[in-house]
Amino acid sequence: MNGIIENYKEFIDIGDANPISMGEGSTPLLNSNFLSKKIGADVFIKVEGCNPSGSFKDRGMVVAVCMALHRKKRVLVCASTGNTSASASAYAAKFGLVSAIIVPNGNIAKGKLSQAMAFGAKIIAINGSFDDALNIVRKLEDYDEIEIVNSINPYRIEGQKSAAFEILDDIGEIDSLCIPVGNAGNITAYWKGFKEYNSKFGFKLPKMYGFQAEGASPIVKNEIIENPETIATAIRIGNPASWDKANEAVTYSDGAIKAVSDEEIIDSYVNLARHDGVFCEPASAAGIAGLIKYSKNYKFDGQKIVCVVTGNGLKDPSTSEKHASSKIFEVNSNLDDVLKIIN
Numbered sequence: 492m493n494g495i496i497e498n499y500k501e502f503i504d505i506g507d508a509n510p511i512s513m514g515e516g517s518t519p520l521l522n523s524n525f526l527s528k529k530i531g532a533d534v535f536i537k538v539e540g541c542n543p544s545g546s547f548k549d550r551g552m553v554v555a556v557c558m559a560l561h562r563k564k565r566v567l568v569c570a571s572t573g574n575t576s577a578s579a580s581a582y583a584a585k586f587g588l589v590s591a592i593i594v595p596n597g598n599i600a601k602g603k604l605s606q607a608m609a610f611g612a613k614i615i616a617i618n619g620s621f622d623d624a625l626n627i628v629r630k631l632e633d634y635d636e637i638e639i640v641n642s643i644n645p646y647r648i649e650g651q652k653s654a655a656f657e658i659l660d661d662i663g664e665i666d667s668l669c670i671p672v673g674n675a676g677n678i679t680a681y682w683k684g685f686k687e688y689n690s691k692f693g694f695k696l697p698k699m700y701g702f703q704a705e706g707a708s709p710i711v712k713n714e715i716i717e718n719p720e721t722i723a724t725a726i727r728i729g730n731p732a733s734w735d736k737a738n739e740a741v742t743y744s745d746g747a748i749k750a751v752s753d754e755e756i757i758d759s760y761v762n763l764a765r766h767d768g769v770f771c772e773p774a775s776a777a778g779i780a781g782l783i784k785y786s787k788n789y790k791f792d793g794q795k796i797v798c799v800v801t802g803n804g805l806k807d808p809s810t811s812e813k814h815a816s817s818k819i820f821e822v823n824s825n826l827d828d829v830l831k832i833i834n
């Protein structure tokens with residue numbers, strides 16, 4: 492199966508490195524009946540949980556690892572709220588590299604940590620935040636054998652922009668994109684992708700709408716948040732690495748970056764599963780929460796809109812246990828009792 496490097500080789504420059512793939516990209520773009528009706532628009536969701544390790548991070552990771560192999564690196568290192576480490580350790584396992592991941596102790600969703608453990612990563616849990624972890628990683632830049640695969644790695648952005656290409660290839664030009672924002676690498680990547688297809692094929696540029704969680708909304712507040720707090724751990728970021736580029740994307744596209752509350756995130760997370768059959772992790776629902784909350788402000792009705800749903804719900808089973816719409820009926824094992832519940 493071709494991955495994004497082969498599919499978009501015209502746009503992703505890997506020089507004379509060998510393309511690699513774990514089948515990332517080519518994710519479903521589904522029309523959402525429930526959101527389309529609610530907003531009065533044509534709303535699609537890009538289901539990035541269908542990537543090999545369950546999040547969009549694989550799109551960037553495959554290019555970063557491709558180049559790391561080409562440069563004879565031995566170790567992949569990243570700071571991570573979870574999905575970058577799950578992705579890095581999967582590619583490391585497949586392509587014979589060591590992965591070392593630096594995570595904030597106790598703040599990683601269970602599913603993501605179990606992935607890194609399964610893939611054999613060296614897991615280093617620090618007593619600090621994601622931002623502390625990233626500060627340590629930045630200091631490893633000068634070590635020859637080490638490739639840093641956080642989104643400060645430019646190849647990550649190059650790979651992640653492929654999602655914008657896929658959208659335009661699938662449904663043509665769109666009016667707006669709604670996307671969760673943590674470190675702001677992904678919104679930066681989509682913007683780059685849209686701009687490249689605009690120059691090459693003339694597709695118009697969509698308005699870019701990024702959404703942060705209220706307790707972790709440095710870009711909205713225009714200040715670093717020392718202790719970011721949100722149930723959406725993948726976007727619990729107080730000092731985004733691609734802060735300026737995210738601002739550039741929304742300014743040039745006439746979009747915005749806004750905040751949504753944890754309640755609004757959970758509400759969208761539950762409803763997406765309940766009405767569209769798509770189970771995502773909480774952070775992934777921030778774009779949908781934003782679409783709903785700011786629908787009037789930005790006149791989303793009548794538009795063709797894509798919401799990026801960034802990661803798989805299985806990554807964070809504790810949240811679904813707490814908030815899911817179903818409960819478990821405990822009954823005796825006989826037909827009558829079972830029928831009572833079914834009816």
Ligand SMILES: *Cc1c(COP(=O)(O)O)cnc(C)c1O
Pocket residue numbers: 546547548574575642671672673674675676677678725726772774775801802803
């Ligand atoms: C990494 C991640 C985000 C945030 O993306 P950024 O590029 O950091 O803005 C959102 N959702 C999920 C599931 C993620 O893994």
